[in-house]
Amino acid sequence: MRADATRNVEAVLRAAAQVFSADPQARIPDVAAAAGVDRRTVYRRFESREDLLLAVYRTRLDHLESLIASTLEDSRPPREALLTFCAGGIRLSRDWPADIRAVADPGIRRRREELDERMEAFLRRAGVVAPGLPNGWALRVLQTQLHTAAQETSLEPAAAAELVVRTFLHGVSV
Incomplete structure (x- = not known):
């Protein structure tokens, strides 16, 4: 091209x-x-609006896959990896705000599930998932926080990531 x-x-x-x-x-x-x-x-x-939407979803997943590979699958300390991932995830959500959670396309859904598994495996390896939590719960909480932080454009990604990680690891209580 x-x-x-x-x-x-x-x-x-x-x-x-x-x-x-x-x-x-x-x-x-x-x-x-x-x-x-x-x-x-x-x-x-x-060819169609649907083709364009699927291309947007695939591109967002490409960026997410690169982010996971460059931040969660190396040897850096878990908190540092999580901070870097969260800052990148916030930027990704701001740049590519298309919501892929409810996409019905089987290929997109399967790929999203595979990426979720990689993120969940990182959280378990990092030791940040409390025993007894249902599978996927910690990841969903983190994803919800990232989505919320991405919407809060008054915070730069690094500051938003710090807030997300601090809240994710320690909660909101005193």
């Missing part, structure tokens, strides 16, 4: 993530306008 075509696809995907997040009923012309391209440019690459 030519460099300008690659830039256009990236711009379309980023715009689509933002546009569909703000307006789930948005159409391809809305995405094209936000990306600064002609709608024909979008249709040349994506």
Whole structure:
């Protein structure tokens, strides 16, 4: 793919993530306008709105997979890895706000479950999951906190990550 075509696809995907997040009923012309391209440019690459949405979800998962690999699967101390992951996760959610939790596509769902398993394994290895918690509970709590922190744009990702990790590890009580 030519460099300008690659830039256009990236711009379309980023715009689509933002546009569909703000307006789930948005159409391809809305995405094209936000990306600064002609709608024909979008249709040349994506046959339908659904194809474009799936591409956004796949791209978000690509970024999440890279984040997991670069932060949770190395030898750094667990709190440092968690802080770095959370800051990256907050940036990822702000850049790619498309919610993939309810996506029905089997490939997307399977990939999300695999990534969740990798994150859950990290939390267990790090020793931050209290005994007796149901499987997946700690991860869901962390994901909910990350989602909330991503919405709180008054906090920079590093500060938001520190707040998330502190709350996740120690709770909110005195």
